Amino acid sequence: MPPRPPGPAGLVTISADGRSVRVPSGVTVAAALLELGVAAFRRSVSGEPRAPLCGMGTCYECRVTIDGAAHRRACLVTVADGMHVATAAGGEERQP
């Protein structure tokens, strides 16, 4: 998706597991996904659903694929217009 400047009320458009959604600019990908009701950000090595624990980049439980790059910590990345996010639910990336 080509990037666009923030729309009214400072919203940006991202794609989360294929769904196009408008989220407030300035929030992190982790917060945006929680707002969207995503429960499983990733699957553990034995297949358990996992979501953010520490909120500060230490626990690595919030790893998702952002713009094709795997293992990105969602709590450390601010949303940007046109961003593609894939979680475990999206099935795009199998990497635990």
Add this chain to the structure above:
Amino acid sequence: MSAETRADIVVIGAGPAGIAAAVRATEANRRVVVLDEAPNVGGQIWRHRSVGTLGTDARAWIDRLSRTNADVRRGVAVVDVVMGGESGDITVVAERHPGGVAVIRASALVIATGARERFVPFPGWTLPGVTGIGGAQALLKQGATFRGKRVVIAGTGPLILPVAASLTDAGARVMLVADQAPFHAVRDFAISLLAQPETLLQAAMYRLAFLRTPYAMGTWVTAASGSDRLTTVTVANSRTTWSLPCDFLATGYGLVPNVDLARFVGCTTAEGAVVVDERQGTSVPRVFAAGEVTGVGGVALAVAEGEIAGAAAAGVARIDPSLGRRRQALRVVARRMERAFALRPELRSLARDDTIICRCEDVRRAAIASLSDSRQAKLYARAGMGACQGRVCGPALELLFGWQPGTVRSPLEPARLSTLSTAALAGAASSDAVHSAGS
């Protein structure tokens, strides 16, 4: 692509201590580079999306920093630090999240890497919906809303009150706030705070903010359950156990200084914190440390230490003695707090045989209980081998079994293989400095 910068001082961490250090150092006319892996400065306690949401002190310091000529780099994670040989340079290699590597050469380093929460494993702690206490606060500040969600806050330490207050203010339905510390310990600590009435008043204000929520001492979470996410929390005190339905459990047991980078560089640590002298100097020449990394003690102490470290790193001969006196007084309070919120023994037995201890590799208690140390746990059972390199399970292994963490190796944060190549070139250019320090 990598860009190289020359500076006088590199400050690692842009929380209160790092910000104060950078401000003081630039005031002493030094070229300062500040690095932080988060998208914004502020660290944990001054985390914000807009400065308007911060308290006056925080805003003032962040404002001051923005008016200095400090080169503040956000979204960069330090991957390697090469200690110079005879050239004297300290070379810091940091990876930018979307792409690129920054190489900074400086003559001094201020380590202000803060602290992280200590997590105690219990059945169900890995369920989505279970976060840290600071973790919940961090996510709230990052834009998650807890409005209308049923929340239980259970753990220990000074984070509980402010987080309970802010979640309540944010519209969460906080069902229970529980501290494992016994009532008498919290009461005695509160009494000791009469010497710092502003702190006591602040605590009372926090409590008022969630007045309608039960605040239980001597109470701790024993289990969390749900199928794909949290639905129920079980808590206990010395007499009884009960369960309550909830959507989020914010749980954490104090703070653990982030000493890995300091250890990597060769700094002496004691009781899990970096040892510093009265100028915040570590055991490694030209390396200073400030804030929670030298011992958990709160924001005012972090700022005082940061001011001293920044001035000392800048070579200021005579540092304002009032800073040292403030530091001393705040450390006394910090030690009292640590005693008050010491962890009760029941917490060590919450994890059952099938409870996951290492979340990165799904290692359960039974797989490591009969082993002797962290290295065995890592090599035989993979505990600590994953992405977080033991930052979450390490404190749990120490609590449960008394094991100390192992050697710190590069990369200090997961980094692309190409970044390690850049670090190699950067290290090679520091011609005497090919070998990393022992730890």
Add this chain to the structure above:
Amino acid sequence: MTARKADAIVVGAGIVGAACAAALARDGLRVLVIDAGGAALGTTAAGMGHVVVMDDSPEQLALTRYSRSLWRAQNDAVRVASELDWCGTVWVAEDETQLDTLPAKQQLYREHGIDTEVLDETSLIEAEPQLRRGLAGGLLVPSDGVIYQPAATIALLALARTMGAEVLERMPVEEIVPCGVRCGADTLRADVIVNAAGAAAASLTPQLPVIPRKGHLVITERYPGFCRHQVAELGYLASAHVMTSESVACNVQPRSTGQVIVGSSRELVGWDASVNRRVLGKMIARACAFLPGLADLTTVRTWTGFRPATPDKLPLIGRWPEVPGLWIAAGHEGLGITMALGTAALLADLVAGREPAIDAAPYAPDRGVAAGVH
């Protein structure tokens, strides 16, 4: 200390010592394994976990082939614990000169009963899509594999225990004496003493021509399917063969977890275990020259280890005549994991006075290896 007198004491609870303990215990000996630290935490821990055939010399090929077949025949408990994965190896030829050596190599392997496939550039890329274009070709050895060697070591020790062996950890052996080992004030006696002390073997048997040859490794996050086989450049053999002070060679391995281990480097710098950034950089560059996609993978850790190197690149397996009762099972350089089972079988045969399955003479510890040729 153990109450019962042992028939054999194995010094070193690494993979070679563990395999020897199991083999000797199977022969009915009461075995005691002693390690200064924890099992598998010394030389064994740092390695890459290859189970491969390699033909630096006919004797090396014979022993790796024999040993690999013993890994194939391992019981379920050991195989499963070791996470044995027969993913195979792709040896990569960079240019025509290297490519031209492949038919002879294939023939040699065929004579030893090892099936291989010569790959041209197209089939090389089909086998390993992450390899860069422009390589000449390669040799696929489908019967090679990868194990997780700390787990394999523990499993072998457990197997030895089921046959009556005892394992004493955190018990440093200070000295090997005739038919005994001295630990502090105590001397433990046995008719058979096996020095399986890895890279430190020469500290217990001073004339053993074993020196530490340092290597670096890097491991990535999980990228399942990034490479399907172990990928090694043919130049690896040259790097392992020539005892220059420093060399690197591409040697990349997929683990069962989906993580990728990137190697390899060789240096003679004594026991300096610190990561040498310059050498690490050269190693990474060499690996990325073959698999460019490696550069973007996220890594989680780097480490070093020491291979037990001998002057003629062959291990030392057999009696050490200088000291009554002493046997050696050491000096495996980068092939300790592959050769552990073959070493143990040879050693047990020699101890029992049986004819070993392959000629053990080339590995005789006192084969007159010239001193100082390092």
